[in-house]
Amino acid sequence: MSNYLSRLLDDAVNELTRLPGIGRRTALRLALHLLRQDELQSEALGNAIINLRKGVKYCSRCNNISDDELCGICSDHRRDVSLVCVVEDIRDVMAIENTGQYRGLYHVLGGVISPMDGIGPADLNITSLERRIETEGISELIMALPATTEGDTTNFYLFKRFQEKVATFSAIARGVAIGDELEFADEITLGKSILNRVPYHKSF
């Protein structure tokens, strides 16, 4: 006899447990919840999960997630094609899009250089970035990679490789978050925010 008295329940619990952050107890709670709901809900959830992985495409230009050949951002003619923001993954695209402050395009690297994890430049979408730099007339490359050793390594690698080909290289500002007290900011962030202080005429 199975743990959960039903092979179907066992299967569902086992598969749910493979998701990150979901233990057996939570998986069981989710499965029992689905059993109490209409059959249509389980079907919609199951099919959405299957279709996501099966049907998803990646933008041929920027590697962002997309339902078509080009993503919604790359195919939006109102965006400024001379600006390209380099990010680690599509979550970063979403985060920047949610600010509503950026009107350029993106390039999703799909990771950062990490010798510890065996990830080198060849494992990232850098060749396609080079092709874009050579053909799309990009004037500024904005680095929005994580502020980690790996992120810094990747920044440096891209700078060395493309500095001659792009007029402006920049990185998003790091500093004390808006609303945060100075005394609670870590020293590195606070130090950066003093070094990179902004003259009044720039920000107003």
Add this chain to the structure above:
Amino acid sequence: MSNYLSRLLDDAVNELTRLPGIGRRTALRLALHLLRQDELQSEALGNAIINLRKGVKYCSRCNNISDDELCGICSDHRRDVSLVCVVEDIRDVMAIENTGQYRGLYHVLGGVISPMDGIGPADLNITSLERRIETEGISELIMALPATTEGDTTNFYLFKRFQEKVATFSAIARGVAIGDELEFADEITLGKSILNRVPYHKSF
């Protein structure tokens, strides 16, 4: 353009968000995780969810979850058919089975009487319990319902209705949990555990 740049991702996030305890941020994290895994994993998860709700059966005797007409407990001939433990739902069956201390059968009510939620005796699996009491030679009915007003109401209702038909009516012991300090036990539990104290010859 959708929030998440892809209708497929949107659909998956929306469906995952309908699960209890899963917000949009977690749903997105789960969906992006699935995108990084092999397609087979999404298919296994999706199919397990669909098949669970579609294929699940309930035991015709005790209403426990089952893959067959009779559940694994009811069809196990080594179990003591004269003992029936009445529980609210199948999670309680699992919890008691996990103790390894009970060798009788169960009866899953599917809820408790709750006038506030509009749940009366007719909404619970009580008619099937009555039929079992009349035909199966049950000698003891063990109430293992929650220690709430609704649980107590249901206990009382079942006692009034079946007291003449069953030799012994009992309820699981409530008291200070093993390992708990007396000073931290709530007064009602501690009071119960004094009232229902167990003479040495019973427990040893």
